[in-house]
Structures are given as C-alpha cells and as structure tokens.
Amino acid sequence: MNMDIILITGMSGSGKSVALHALEDAGYYCVDNLPPELLIPFVKLEEEQKEQRLAIAIDVRSANSLHLMPEQMAILRDMGMTVKSLFLDSSSDTLMRRYSETRRKHPLSGGDKPQNDKDLAETIAFERELLSDLRERAHVIDTSLLRSAQLQTYVKTMVSAPFAQLTLVFESFAFKRGIPTDADYVFDVRMLPNPHYESALRPLTGMDEPVQAYLRQSEEFVQMQLQIEGFLAQWIPTIERDHRSYLTVAIGCTGGQHRSVFMVEQLAQSFGKRWLTLKRHREQDGK
DSSP states (O other): HHHHHHEEEEEETHHHHHHHHHHTTTTTTEOOOOOOGHHHHHHHHHTTTOOEEEEEOOOGGGGGGGGGGGHHHHHHHTTOEEEEEEEEEEEHHHHHHHHHTOOOOTOOOSSSSSOOOOHHHHHHHHHHOOOTHHHHHHHHEOTTTHHHHHHHHHHHHHHHOOOOOOOEEEEEEEGGOOOOOOOSSEOOOOOOOOGSSSSSTOOOOEEEEEEEHHHTTTTHHHHHHHHHHHHHHHHHHHEEETTTTTEEEEEEEESSHHHHHHHHHHHHHHHHTTTTEEEEEEEHHTT
C-alpha cells in the first residue's frame, strides 16, 4: 500500500499545531512530537492497520535524534511511501513576540527561571541551527505574517497537490511588510507602472481584468516577465536534477496588491505547462 506521509518540522512557535489541525481536517491521522527513532516502527504499525494518510510532527524536543531524519525519510521512500516534508518558519522577532504574548517557555530553555529576551534570542538562534539541515530538505512556509486560517489553507493546498519531483511555488508579497523567509528567489517589480495611481484601479487587485489589461500594455512589465521567465527556465532544470522537491519564487511590489499579484498569476500560468505550480498571494490571502 502506498501510504501518504506528511512530516512536519519547524521552529517552535511557528504554527505546527495549526498545521496538524489542518491536516486532521483533511483526513490525516496526526501524531505530535514523535521521536525520529520511532518513525519507521510507527509507520509499519500504521501500515498494518491499513492507515493511508499520516501526518507526523517532529521538532526540536527530539534534538538528540534529529540527525536520523534524512535516513529515515529515505527508508520510507524505499518502502514505497509518498513522503512530503513541511518546515514552518518565522522570523526571530516574531517568535520572540509570540513567546512573550503567551508567556510560554521555549522547549530548549532549561531550568525554572523565567527566560529573558537575551536568553530567548540565543535559544531561538540555537534551534535554527539545529534544524537547518531539515529546513534545506523541506517545503518551507514562512508564518511570520500569516493568520491561522491562511496557514491552514496553504497546508491543505500543498498536501492536495499531486506528487511531483519538483513543485514551483509563486508568491506575491509587499516589501513594506518584509520579504518572505521561505523564498528561494526574490524578484522586485516596484519599478513597473503602478495601478495604485489610477483611481479606478486602486481598489482592485492583480487578479482583476482591468488591472491586468493596464499592466499588459506596459512594455516594461512584459520585458520583466520575459526576463524572469528566462532566468527560471535556465536554472529550474538544474535545480530539479539536484532532487529538490520545492522551489519558492517570491515577487514583491510596494503593497502586494497589483503588480506582484499579476506577475505571479502570469508566471504560474507559464510554468504550469511543464511543472506543478502553486500560487500564494500573502497580502491578499490574508483579507
């Protein structure tokens, strides 16, 4: 039986429990904080129980055995399992704010003394270092600016997509709210004509036809699109040969409403003819 397995890792406080709830709603049998050394025995047990969908969260509480994960994932794939790895990340400032608001202790914080900002910052940096290898092997979602509902939608979209050797994720964003940390490539389209300054277009988005028509008639927009497509078309096959599972391309403009949104729509349509593509509009999806 070809079991579908989602492995969730990531920074503490980045939303793993939200992701697990989304997967549970999607029909997955979910387990939190499973030690890596128990991963294979647990999957074999569930295989005997005829379970078809598993979602397993493994985090830094199993720090001493995290190094086993790459080998364990390879074994699962050799067993015929479909394995997708999801890494949830957030900026260090966001994580510190979340811990401050909830007054919870970081799982790597030792002792009973309250953690001060300096200790917490050092602990988060240490955790980031411990998880760096797993992050490189996974599909990363930056949850810094995401609401719970957005994260749930992104997770469900990812797991519902057909399995592919390489999945391209095109994401629009607003520079004024920060660059997504999950981006492999970032392109800046702020120099292109801005529909914001056209009163009739200002309340619309890059998914509305009047904005699209406005941008299509811009020679600069067409040139930028062709140049981005040319760059990606040249290097994606090399990335694919390196056995990468996901590539995230972020397109940014000032407000994440017009230019970046339409550019993402155009790129997803173009590259969707050859690769599996997913779209995200960080600022618009949050409304």
